Amino acid sequence: MKPRVRFAPSPTGYLHIGGARTALFNWLYARHTGGTFVLRIEDTDAARNSQEAVDVILDGLRWLGLDWDEGPLTGDATGPSKGDCGPYFQSQRKANYQRRVEALLSRDLAYEHEGAIKFRMSREITVMQDLIKGEVRRELTDREAVDPDFVIMRSDGQPVFHLVNVIDDLEMNITHVIRGEDHLINTTKHIALFNAFGVKPPQYAHIPLILNGDGSKMSKRDQGASLSSYTEGGFLPEAVINYISLLGWSPKENREKMSLAETIERFDLPQILKHNARFDYEKLLWLQGEYARETTSNRFYELAVHAFAKAGVDTNQFPLDFVKAALDTCKGKFRTFNELPAYAGFYFTDIIEIDAEAAKKDFVPENKPRLEKLRDAFNAAPVFDSASLESALKETAKTLGVKAGVLVHPCRLAVTGKTSGPSLYHLLQVLGKERVMARIEKAIQTIA
RNA sequence: GACCCUAUGGUCUAGCGGUUAGGACACCUCCCUUUCACGGAGGUAGCCCGGGUUCGAUUCCCGGUAGGGUCGCCA
Numbered sequence: 367m368k369p370r371v372r373f374a375p376s377p378t379g380y381l382h383i384g385g386a387r388t389a390l391f392n393w394l395y396a397r398h399t400g401g402t403f404v405l406r407i408e409d410t411d412a413a414r415n416s417q418e419a420v421d422v423i424l425d426g427l428r429w430l431g432l433d434w435d436e437g438p439l440t441g442d443a444t445g446p447s448k449g450d451c452g453p454y455f456q457s458q459r460k461a462n463y464q465r466r467v468e469a470l471l472s473r474d475l476a477y478e479h480e481g482a483i484k485f486r487m488s489r490e491i492t493v494m495q496d497l498i499k500g501e502v503r504r505e506l507t508d509r510e511a512v513d514p515d516f517v518i519m520r521s522d523g524q525p526v527f528h529l530v531n532v533i534d535d536l537e538m539n540i541t542h543v544i545r546g547e548d549h550l551i552n553t554t555k556h557i558a559l560f561n562a563f564g565v566k567p568p569q570y571a572h573i574p575l576i577l578n579g580d581g582s583k584m585s586k587r588d589q590g591a592s593l594s595s596y597t598e599g600g601f602l603p604e605a606v607i608n609y610i611s612l613l614g615w616s617p618k619e620n621r622e623k624m625s626l627a628e629t630i631e632r633f634d635l636p637q638i639l640k641h642n643a644r645f646d647y648e649k650l651l652w653l654q655g656e657y658a659r660e661t662t663s664n665r666f667y668e669l670a671v672h673a674f675a676k677a678g679v680d681t682n683q684f685p686l687d688f689v690k691a692a693l694d695t696c697k698g699k700f701r702t703f704n705e706l707p708a709y710a711g712f713y714f715t716d717i718i719e720i721d722a723e724a725a726k727k728d729f730v731p732e733n734k735p736r737l738e739k740l741r742d743a744f745n746a747a748p749v750f751d752s753a754s755l756e757s758a759l760k761e762t763a764k765t766l767g768v769k770a771g772v773l774v775h776p777c778r779l780a781v782t783g784k785t786s787g788p789s790l791y792h793l794l795q796v797l798g799k800e801r802v803m804a805r806i807e808k809a810i811q812t813i814a
Numbered sequence: 815g816a817c818c819c820u821a822u823g824g825u826c827u828a829g830c831g832g833u834u835a836g837g838a839c840a841c842c843u844c845c846c847u848u849u850c851a852c853g854g855a856g857g858u859a860g861c862c863c864g865g866g867u868u869c870g871a872u873u874c875c876c877g878g879u880a881g882g883g884u885c886g887c888c889a
Contacts, residue, residue, distance in 0.1 A: 520887040786850040
């Protein structure tokens with residue numbers, strides 16, 4: 367039988383990076399084995415659910431490219447879905463839970479207590495086989511020793527997580543439960559419930575957690591905790607996927623940067639690590655830079671233009687050829703697209719901001735005649751292209767008896783306002799003679 | 815407090831009963847270069863501690879310590 371796995375998030379208004387990684391591992395396992403990836407929304411807690419919160423999850427998974435074979439098509443709990451095991455919203459499965467609870471009640475496997483329904487839990491030591499952790503023997507905690515039974519239906523008639531999770535996994539024929547290690551201890555309850563329903567439990571694979579860089583628990587507000595920090599942070603989904611796939615899983619053979627196809631090919635449960643991983647933002651940035659460098663032209667332009675738009679710069683005000691040429695000089699030189707407006711904003715404004723520190727160093731009196739000479743040389747260049755400008759600058763430097771860098775730095779500062787950026791000669795060509803001459807002239811004027 | 819999981823450089827990891835303990839990110843140096851980035855060449859840095867098993871433990875076992883998780887009419 368082909369594996370059936372599921373990602374069963376609760377709509378809380380954001381998608382945690384750890385949740386995204388759980389979804390990824392489930393998805394990878396399904397794709398690797400030719401199995402089925404089911405998306406189920408655990409919205410039993412009506413108080414904190416909304417369609418918007420569900421959309422955050424659906425949009426996040428779509429952005430990552432984690433398509434589901436069964437599950438909702440929209441964030442509307444009563445809306446359309448695909449697959450034969452629906453509804454895929456727990457809020458729409460009340461009747462199933464009710465029926466199951468009654469079955470337990472009738473067999474005295476559950477009982478009413480203060481209006482709630484409690485499940486009769488065994489006091490025996492539970493031994494379970496986890497695909498990742500191996501054999502886990504669980505004794506009762508001190509509280510469980512007092513009362514091992516647990517609530518499966520609240521006094522207001524709402525079913526509780528443990529119950530619905532098990533019933534849905536059972537009714538959706540889930541074969542492998544791949545979930546965070548925070549559920550490891552819950553598993554004894556789940557196995558007991560499966561047994562009570564007379565069904566063999568699925569196989570469990572508890573994956574390690576993702577912690578902050580300092581080893582503390584990663585909560586909502588921490589850097590990188592929410593998937594939205596990447597979707598809005600100028601990241602490429604393939605970079606995020608690649609990075610989180612490496613957290614708690616190893617492809618062996620010293621591989622780091624891998625295509626999705628290769629990850630699917632290599633992914634399997636036995637290679638999942640047992641220990642938690644810390645989130646390393648720098649390494650993510652490195653992968654992001656690698657992938658950004660490789661983006662195809664049109665996608666690159668699209669993402670770049672979007673990044674400028676977010677920063678309040680409408681590149682559509684400029685000729686398309688100019689925009690493309692400008693962006694071409696930036697490719698491979700930054701990491702997240704959100705860095706781009708600061709990196710290349712000088713192309714799209716006439717009011718450039720000059721780095722004050724750099725100005726103190728480069729806009730000094732002795733550089734004034736040099737910049738004037740350079741201006742004249744540029745002005746006299748037969749063609750205003752990178753090659754001509756480069757030779758014009760180098761000739762000027764030679765004439766002045768200085769190294770090229772002596773002219774390069776003030777020139778860059780004059781036309782971009784910054785000390786680093788795209789290749790100087792290329793950016794000069796893209797900027798065009800008119801803008802370049804004006805900016806150099808302006809810089810000359812500011813020097814006493 | 816009880817119960818559970820885990821432990822290789824700062825981080826992600828490979829690995830093994832005998833290895834110069836490998837790779838990647840980050841960091842440092844140098845080269846390339848107009849800057850930055852890329853690329854290239856080097857470098858600093860690691861098997862948590864204590865017992866045991868063994869001719870020999872980073873590797874196997876036990877204990878400790880540390881980190882993480884769970885103990886809800888949340889999911």
